[in-house]
Amino acid sequence: MSNNAASELTLQAVPSWMPAFLVAPMIGGLSLADLIALVVLLLFVLIFVMIEIWMERKVAGHIQLRRGPLHVGPHGSLQSPADVLKLLTKEDLTPVAADRIVFPMAPYLVFVPVFLTFLVIPWGPLVLFGNFVVRPFDLGLVYMVAIPAMQGIGLVMAGWSSGNKYSLLGSARVVAQLISYELPMVIALLGVAMMAESLNLTTIVESQMKQGWNVFLQPIGFLVFFLATMSEMSRAPFDIAVAESEIVGGPFVEYSGMRWGIFYLAEFAAVCLNSALSTALFLGGWELFPGSRALGLGWISDQFGLLFFMGKMIVLVLIIQWARFVLPRLRIDQLMDFAWKFLLPAAFVNFILTAILQVFGFVPFAIGIGLTLALAAVLLATYQARRSPSTVALMRTSPESVPTSKGVGLPV
């Protein structure tokens, strides 16, 4: 269904004007171009994370009637580089109770998986450069699920090796959270794979251009994936792993200086990563708007796709940041309930609906969507009805009905 679509678009990973010595494989199959791409990607991640942190602080500021950073650079835009400098000059403390070997290693084990996942993201084409993607694996989807999951190991190492009970609690929470959210996420991705009949992320984007964005074809899948990734990267309201009002930062409690900075970097890089993945998998990648190809406007996406990809990604990042400053934090049992009782069934429903769409066509699929919505409405209504509404209404009292202190046996 989709393979001929991909060949029609002729999007190449390696532009033809590149000299041969750049693309010739060297050690371990890596070419010079690969290395350059890696460096560029790393720089991009670092710079984007700085922009993201600045953005988050600005968003937070204005939501909270403040102004956010203002002093360093115009509108405080150089605040993040200044913070990095500050972190670099700070002392790297290793607590006495910490494990000497594991403690310094943990930050890298958190950041590296996140960075590695960036390799498979199809960033989209930009005028001359062809399609930006470092490694267009055929197993991209599997890779992007498997690699970030390694992050959990790093966090557990950080939490355990700090020799602090708060961080131990935090890392225990991380494990529970990662395991329970991995499942709905993967099942939501099955729908995507079924639609594109491929696990290659580039092919998935191209198939979306052909048959419509996944966010419209499987909105439930998008919701599940988005929420599950939000939880995977411990963003509010799922940030129980760091929960600064309870366990004061979780696994990172004992870290300082640049080691802590790397954790921070990994956290924000994960936000960027997951927004990019959502964009590629559900929001049509670098396509300007759904159906633009049919209108003959496909060339815009083919020329400036990278910009549209970035735009969508930034919008998603903003939504994730916005949520952080609106919602209170879930409790751990509620978090688990949410994963197992809501996201997982929803992911299965999505899976079944996608199967119906692929096998029986659009009409049964539409009926299925309708039935699902009706079921959801009924469930929501019963849930609302079960919640006792009485507590909200407060009893008003008249002066006569008020007990005096003697009447209720209070100390006079």
Next chain:
Amino acid sequence: MAIASAINMLRETAPSVSEERNLETVEMTINMGPQHPSTHGVFRMVLTLEGERVKNVQSHIGYLHRGAEKLGESGEIEGYRKAMITLDRTDYLSSLLNEHAYVMAVEKLAGISVPERAEYIRIILGELTRINSHCMFYGAFGADSGATTPYMYAFALREEIQQLFEAVGGARMFPNYYRAGGLREDVPHDFVHRVQAIIDRAFYAFDDFDNLITANEIFLSRTRGLGILDQTRALDLGVSGPLLRATGLPYDVRRSEPYSIYDRFAFDVPVGTTGDCYERYLIRQEEMRQSIRIIEQALKDLPGGPIMGNAPKALRPPKGEAYVRIENSRGDFGVYLVSDGKSSAPYRVKYRSPCFVNLQSLNDMVIGTYIADAVVALGSIDIVLGEVDR
């Protein structure tokens, strides 16, 4: 030969498969505070955890003990005035309400009458203080449950109220404005307009507060049904204020034993039904609105006239004692003064602080819940450590 014995040794030391494994969870003791972002100051809880569940909680207080009562007795001259400075700084969020209780106690002790205008102004400023304090609760409670924005919303309103305090008493948090017999000086000319402006603005602010988290499902699920304190237990513990009213008992000193001129105003006492954290939150939200009602009525009737009664210049009350209680923003606040009739400082000063008493209900609320709930339950008590430790 050597190898065989080594293998044998290994066999003996290695745990056999059939050996009983003890897989019980180990209890963990975790020290929350005195330096912890959500213990509202320097409160320390020693939590015994089983996984995430709280098995036991032990409270430790006293990190902020400054001897406010003893300091209140220590003045060589102007002792009755000095005691109020330290009282202001115990509960730094309801300073003017506590000042009210203190001056009422001194007035009772020395038999001083207070002019009408001073009483009205005390009511207005006191209710503004209550709003101020409940705003702080709103922010802190939001932060405890994980939302950061409520703090900033609350502080935007607090800022305006404190600006008014600065205009009236010269200081934003500890105006030291009431005097036995009246007030230090009259309010500024534009007082009525400024208070009116604040309460006009406050109504919008309260709506914003509500829109932000009151109906939020996550907030509801975090607070509803949590930390339930039933009425008999609450009375046994001597709990007062919003905590007690959430259990369904409309006990408010302003109503039950009207002091000052509270009997002239119409206002409702909000009460809950179940006594959980969410109702405490709702009650405080409602009390802010009721305070506005009181302020509106007081502003309408604000009389002219003197602001100082028949207080002597050097205060030296006759021998005796006085106990006065008021409803401050946390509950039933009492001031007990003893005069020996000779010195110009009280012989004994004792504050009955509602926070200290309310804090005792912590164990009832927290045991059996999660760590995250412990923080929220503590937040719902709305303690001020300065007052607990004094």
Next chain:
Amino acid sequence: MRGVLGGFFQTLKSFLTKPVTRLYPYEKPPLEARFMGAPSLLWDDAVDEVVCVACNICARSCPDDCITLTGDKYTDGKTNKKNIIKDYFIDLGRCSYCGICVEVCPFDANEMSPHFELSTYDRMTLVYDKDQLIEIGRGVTRRTGKPEPVGPLPGILDPSTYR
């Protein structure tokens, strides 16, 4: 769901409203006329000397014991004072800005000034001596105990006058 969306809507609203922050070090906050900053000593311009007569009442009434003063015999004869201060120290690090010293002064010799910017690296610099206290009290008039001026309100102090 409605509550969560309400929260999003509310924050969007506040995102679009003007921030309430004042850019403090650049933009001075409006101080009220009654603002109680550090206590200061008043200067009698008529006779060009300090008003204080070193009676020690303020020092004894201070709840924090942060005033220390020594007096000297007054010999200039410009006023009918018996004594005049030689040294007068207030430890502003201990002062609680309560205004009691001003209230009790029988000679109207001091007043709370609008001086409040006290951040320093060394707390000994917070012990203000006589000259500093006179300096921060320049332009301040005795207000406590006097009736409120009628007519136009004193209003908000001009930030450029802070010291």
